[in-house]
Amino acid sequence: MTVPITIAAMAKAVRSGTLPASAMVQESVSNIETRNPAINAVTRLLAASARDDAATVDALVAKGIDPGPLAGVPFAVKDLFAIQGLPNTAGSRLHHDTLPETADAEVVRRLKAAGAVLVASCNMDALAYGFVTDNALHGITRNPYDTTRFAGGSSGGSAAAVAAGLVPFALGSDTNGSIRVPASLCGLYGLRPTYGSLPLAGVFPFVESLDTIGPFTRSLTDMEWVWQVLTGSSDQSNSTPQAAILGGWFARGLDPAFAPHLERLAALTGAPTITLPDAEKARSAAFVMTAVEGGRLHLSDLRTRSSQFDPAVRDRLLAGAALPQQAYREAVAFQQQFREGLLQLLQRHPILVAPATPVPAPRIDDPNFMLDGEKVSARVQLGLYTQPISFAGVPVLSVPLLRPGALPLGLQLIAAPGQEALLFAFARHLEAAGLIGYSAPEVEGA
């Protein structure tokens, strides 16, 4: 059996009856069984329910009923999306034995209603607090491009599963960069949509002021297809908007490997390099807001069951919960001011471009990277460039620079709220010019 490359073609083959959903789902299950041990992306393989759901899709096709635009397409979700019949753990021992969910998360329901088949749930930093996917309960998710390195986080399991070809797409969450960081390190497209654009019903919260969810895919075409299903929107843009590259804060500690790619982008698009005012302040305010809201969300459990927290996460939450209310108030006030400034900049330059991570995937045996001549923690600092942008609630598409044979690196494409179609249009322009694109890793067991 040859599975088509794009998600749309997979669904088309199933809808036309030329490829059984059962066969496609079985291939995904088999790929997880053979390839996952090397990367530890999947925590729960849902083989039985996936086979049942695929059989249901095939039965619909046999009756002449269209199962939908994702007919038979396998997918996975981060361990913080509710799955009916299973506990929603958020990757934490705290919730490992909680009662099973009575319904799927709303976005999972939408995908299943379009014919997609859920085959697995995926590893994450506990409670979504971290940028590496190093989980005390489930272990470290390894990067498919180099298994001695991190996949990034906190949605690292979802990203690694897609990059390694276990599933065509997966859902993650992004509060401060938890989709964009692993997308960058795993060479994928990852969308952090406009804040509030996708429903969070059935998604375990982290920082409600910043939380979003979105997909990882291997191609831009797939991303647009999944986005249209998730939102019911068919907005398209064919314009090539005026772009600018963000320097200043977004050049601080930047790996020199980015330079030739950014030079090519500037030559292709005529994008000037500009500065986003107060980016450093925004990053710090997001950092504080996250610690305070996250700490307060979990305060009851911190008081009564602190031993069940992932230790690295527990210490950060405790510190955040103890910070004076004044710090949080100042962060909220600054958020509004910063957002207004960024929106003004987006009026002049409808697309802003910035690196997604300062460096490629850090090594697991040295979980740090160099910043301003000092070693800093990858778990804490990999979101250096993502945090200021998400703080403003604007949509961001992380795209993989085309670097076959090299460790992946990603760019953030940033637009005004609701302008996801513009992001896709600009990315198509970069893809057509050979600047961005997915390069498959060599995966053990493949």
Add this chain to the structure above:
Amino acid sequence: MTDEPISAETQRIAQQVSSVLGVALPPESVEGVAANYRLLLKHWAIFGAPTKDLG
């Protein structure tokens, strides 16, 4: 954790966090909580006007 003795400053921060939250800090968390608290104060100073008092 290291074998180095915990500094008085670290102990002071950890005790205050413990007192503010009503949480008995696990011994292995004392240094981690204090380090994270200091990091948060550093970030707060970048965009705001931190006070020295906890909670």
